[in-house]
Amino acid sequence: MTAQMKILCIHQNFPGQYKHLAPALVQRGHEVVALTLKVKEPTQWNGVRVLPYKINGGSTQGIHPWLGDFETKLIRGTSCYNGAVQLKKQGFTPDVILAHHGWGESMFLKDVWPRARMGLYCELYHLASKPFVGFDPEFDKAPPDTNALRIRMKNLNNRLHEEIMDAGISPTRFQASTFPEAWQDRITVAHDGIDTDLVRPNPDATLEVGDGKVLTRDDEVITFINRNLEPYRGYHIFMRALPEILRRRPNAQITLIGGDEVSYGSKPPKGTTxxxxxxxxxKDRISEEDWARVHFLGRVPYDRFLSMMQVSRVHVYLTYPFVLSWSLLEAMSAGCAILASDTAPVREALTENETGWMVDFFDVKSLTDRLCTLLDDPETRARLGQAARAHVREHYDLRTRCLPQHIEWVERLLAQTPRPARD
Structure with missing residues (x-):
């Protein structure tokens, strides 16, 4: 058993990626404290002492657009620093700091606790080369001759954290590979994990979609999920396929989950989403009768999301070369037949004709054709769904694989010689 540690978790939306890890560390006898913007008053959550910090300052009007992103992170970093100073005055000195550094919060924490080991959640390093920039020219309007400059500025937060990172963890090989060579020997690849006991097939699942209509496994349900409905996750491609899908599948029910905001990429035209x-x-190419078979559910509680996966006949997942969505692996765990984009992050999790089918991200016709073929082939759907679930159970299961990897990674941090903040 590793010696008891004091562990500080930093996540602006705690628990975030520490949902399972933080309580598991408490159960192993470690003292875990979290600093976050998520709460207004100190509270306890699954044995974790959760403390708020406050944002001090605001963004500068008219600042250079390349600097605006970093200024926001700098404000979070200095605000979290102030919260950390107060925590230190109360007598708390962490042995290990776990941080999702993407919002800049952990930027100055080695200045507060120089002997703490810093373990970073390495989600993505921004690259200026194709296919990361220019993958979808329809929405990438940045001048190509200055893209590398803009991306370099976008990585300021990443670069400053590299200096103080003692170890990193990344959920996929694809995401880890985006980081520079200087990071690589410190990054462990381990996914956050899928609770495959919870996310499992359910032949009796039902999904209410409005006006009293309830979908079951007997219905031809096509599912599509984004955190927010936007181009980075292929929403525009799916929608452009929709008129022909509805025409060719007169019994299909199309269900979509996702919000109206922007998580990634460019903003929509002003005044719309x-x-x-x-x-x-x-919509002009879809009749009222067909449009009644399209159900936008917005953002939903997890149990409703799960029901949607469990009634799905085919789940469509599209993404740019970017962070892999948990929803793909959850759909696989639920036993869905998957039709996904043939992009690098997907190829890591999915194998063509073994655990799913793939299509070119931009090929609307191929998406429609392969979707219809899969809907007409129950034997193939069953084979793909069973293989997809087995793959997730073997490689991404929360309790038997991923959580133990994360716990081991954290406890190894104690043996590291901490890297101090640099002038």
Whole structure:
């Protein structure tokens, strides 16, 4: 058993990626404290002492657009620093700091506790080369001759954290590979994990989609999920396929989960949303009767998300070369037949004709054709769904694989010689 540690978790939306890890560390006898913007008053959560910190300052009007992103992170970093100073005055000195550094919060914590070991959640390093920039020219309007400069500035937060990172963890090989060579020997690849006992097939699942209509496994349900409905996750491609899908599948029910905001990439035209933009683009080609079979559910509680996966006949997942969505692996764990984009992060989790089918991200016709073929082939759907679930159980299961990897990674940190903040 590793010696008892004092562990500080930093995540602006705690617990975030530490949802399972933080309580598991408490159960192993470690003292775990979290600093976050998520709460307004100190509280306890699954044995974790959760403390708020406050944002001090605001963004500068008219600042250079390349600097605006970093200024926001700098404000979070200095604000979290102030919260850490107060925590130190109360007598708390962590042995290990676990941080999702993407929002800049952990930037100055080695200045507060120079002997603490810093373990970073390495989600993505921004690259200026194709396919990371220019993958979808329809929405990438940045001048190509200055893209490398802009991306370099976007990585300021990453670069400053590299100096103080004692170890990193990344959920996929693809995401880890985006980081520079200087990071690589410190990054462990281990996914956050899927609770495959919870996310499992359920032949009796039902999904209410409005006006009293309830979908079951007997219905031809096509599912599509984004955190927010936007181009980075292929919403525009799916919508452009929708008129023909509805025409060719007169019994299909299309269900979509996702919000109206922007998680990644460019903003929609002023005064609208990406969701509405692509509804407007295709709706004239869809009859009222067919449109009644399209159900936008918005953002939903997890149990409803799970029900949607469990009634799905085919789940469509599209993404740019970017962070892999948990929803793909959850759909696989639920036994869905998957039709996904043939992009690098997907190829790591999915094998063509073994655990799913893949299509070129931009090929609307191929998406429609392969979707219809899969809907007409129950034997193939069953084979793919069973293999997909088995793959997730073997490689991404929370309790038997991923959580033990994360716990081991944290406890190894104690043996590291901490890297101090540099002038």
């Amino acid at each position: 990406w969701k509405q933009t692509f509804i407007d683009e295709v």
